[in-house]
Amino acid sequence: MTSVTATILDGKATRDAIYDDLRTRVAALGDAGVRPGLGTVLVGADPGSAAYVRGKHRDCAKVGITSLRRDLPDDATQEQVAAAIDELNADPACHGYIVQLPLPRGLDTGALLERMDPSKDADGLHPVNLGRLVLGEQGPLPCTPRGIVELLRRYEVAIDGAEVVVVGRGVTVGRPLGLLLTRRSENATVTLCHTGTKDLAAQVRRADIVVAAAGRPSLITADMVKPGAAVLDVGITRTEQGLVGDVAPAAREVAGFVAPMPGGVGPMTRAMLLTNVVEAAERAVRSA
Numbered sequence: 001m002t003s004v005t006a007t008i009l010d011g012k013a014t015r016d017a018i019y020d021d022l023r024t025r026v027a028a029l030g031d032a033g034v035r036p037g038l039g040t041v042l043v044g045a046d047p048g049s050a051a052y053v054r055g056k057h058r059d060c061a062k063v064g065i066t067s068l069r070r071d072l073p074d075d076a077t078q079e080q081v082a083a084a085i086d087e088l089n090a091d092p093a094c095h096g097y098i099v100q101l102p103l104p105r106g107l108d109t110g111a112l113l114e115r116m117d118p119s120k121d122a123d124g125l126h127p128v129n130l131g132r133l134v135l136g137e138q139g140p141l142p143c144t145p146r147g148i149v150e151l152l153r154r155y156e157v158a159i160d161g162a163e164v165v166v167v168g169r170g171v172t173v174g175r176p177l178g179l180l181l182t183r184r185s186e187n188a189t190v191t192l193c194h195t196g197t198k199d200l201a202a203q204v205r206r207a208d209i210v211v212a213a214a215g216r217p218s219l220i221t222a223d224m225v226k227p228g229a230a231v232l233d234v235g236i237t238r239t240e241q242g243l244v245g246d247v248a249p250a251a252r253e254v255a256g257f258v259a260p261m262p263g264g265v266g267p268m269t270r271a272m273l274l275t276n277v278v279e280a281a282e283r284a285v286r287s288a
């Protein structure tokens, strides 16, 4: 077997470049009297969720965005979470916020997401904004799909005309990514695969770009990857040995481009979250 040295789609380096740009824009907003603010609503003490939220606030500090944290206990009621959402909706210092998912069982996630002001939806996951994405209207874009497109663009991986296989139909990654990549501006041909796909290997083998977002360790093996293809690992599974992705290590030897986990799409997700907040603040200045 010939071993190719894949180009690494370096999410950390790309994030750093994006943060350099955001710092400039945050300074310009400051001159206009506005400091962008990102809110987070975290319910419960899941260590993974707490770590993600910490990471987001750490990134805010790097860029000059104000952090607004709303941390609620595990047993918070629907009404208490709704009240935190109402507060952020009403707070002029908050330009965008997220409700960290998954919420503890017993809370109605759909009702809470719908309660958010769509213009403050930093995740792009409000039904109105997902609807706008379907319709091709302007709105905040879901962070992980936007980060994936941005990463491919910066490394000049051809998207126009590419055969893309997305594995995973989740509402944060797979589904909206399919919508994003099939816009005229991206112009890819997308096959959305999932656990019910009959012959996953046959689908993945055709792909110029593979996005693995199923949350199943080693789902994508070396024999499935077309030599030279771009393989983006978005899966995260917690194991005894630490975090593992959906792409088997040997598959990286066959690929032409690899977005690894960690260090690939994850940092880009955070960068797009902050970008969505800065864009919301810029809109606020323009309409003032």
Ligand SMILES: Nc1nc(=O)c2c([nH]1)NC[C@@H]1CN(c3ccc(C(=O)N[C@@H](CCC(=O)O)C(=O)O)cc3)C=[N+]21
Binding pocket: 051, 052, 055, 098, 099, 100, 101, 102, 123, 143, 236, 261, 262, 263, 264, 265, 266, 267, 269, 270
């Ligand atoms: N409302 C909501 N919005 C989300 O965007 C959201 C969510 N809920 N719930 C959980 C998932 C997961 N997620 C990640 C973001 C960044 C990394 C990330 O930066 N990962 C690093 C490794 C971990 C680290 O360095 O902290 C990496 O891949 O290099 C991972 C996972 C966002 N999510």
